[in-house]
Amino acid sequence: MINTVTGAGACPGCGASTASVRDAVPWCPRCEWNLDTYDPVRREREFGWTWVDRWTYRMAFRATGQQFTRLVGRPLGANGSSGARTLTAVASLVLVAAVLALAVTGVWLIVAFPFPNLAILPGVAMVGLAVALRPRFGRLDPELEVLSPDRAPELFALIGEVAAAIGAPVPDVVGVDDDINAYATVVGLRRRKVLGLGLPLWGSLTAGERVALLGHELGHFVNGDPRRGLLTQPAFTMLGSAADLFRPVRTSVGAGLVEMLGDAIGRAFQWMMSRALFVAYLLLVSVALRDSQRAEYLADELAAKAAGTTGATNVLDALLAGESLALAVRRETRAGHGPDRWRSALAEARAASADRLPLLRQLSVRDEASLFAAHPPTGLRRRMLAGRPWQDPAVVLTEARLERIDAELAREYERFRRTVSWSA
Ligand SMILES: [Zn+2]
């Protein structure tokens, strides 16, 4: 689990002793020497080739740090980089136009010649491809248990207060699921706003942290996040499904030489298409995700506006303690306890590991740097908040109200308890 090593060596930069947690390659906690090192053993593979992973990691670490330096202490606008936004919107339009052209050509091939005709085959294939690649606007996650305002009036009232405090619209749909997570998204052509709260996370947070969590998530409705825009969202989903579609699969077994040759050529073409589309997807995502990180910093600032700087920074520390949170929830739930005991167990675990917290914050800057990360590293998000003017809470959730909210969700907590008890 978490092991802290101090005095593993002296920092060549400043002479302080280096440190490590979670078996990470040691770095200097004082001057952050070696924090930027690529940690191949602990790091998840992104491309599969170590040299590419190392190179893209370095790029991501540098870009993330540069963006932090550019934004820290400055006002975070809701419009962000117009370059990234324009590029994503143009890519979306080009993709939609290409799929439309594919569909129109397909239909034309089907109807243009007298039946029967061989042109029907490519025609049908093209229409099929266009349908598979159509732009998608997302839909409601079937795992989400949707809540109604009359079943959870206190929760909806709190959501309304937080939304008013930060100038965000209230969500059209509010629901809970079993993840240690929370999200705000927009689904369908009607752009319905959805707020999803993971019960284990929601139940484990203190009052101030809950307000901050709501502030951050509702902040996503007003921070100009490119992943949620009508014009920019198709670029994210279409290129991804296109690359998936062209991934070669072995179809013929024991066929003749000609079939095998045709199959090999077909597969080579598919392989090239899938790689080319995948690279295009990566390029676009890595540009657009810079803008998405700017939007995350802004959502954190809105969280601070609602919950105060203390609540907003505490919720980030709670996310860093994710491992302890999962353990505490699991253990207490199996013992038949509800969210009040999750909170006290997590508070104990956090108090016991308080001295490791600064190291975990630093390590997150290494661990969470990625070209594909929509969120900036938790440690940097915390530093960004600390570098901004101090904010007092605009919405205060009292203990009594917090308990009323948990009581409203008793049925959902109970179902969660049964799921955890049944799972191995
Ligand atoms: Zn040092």
Ligand SMILES: [Zn+2]
């Ligand atoms: Zn966010």
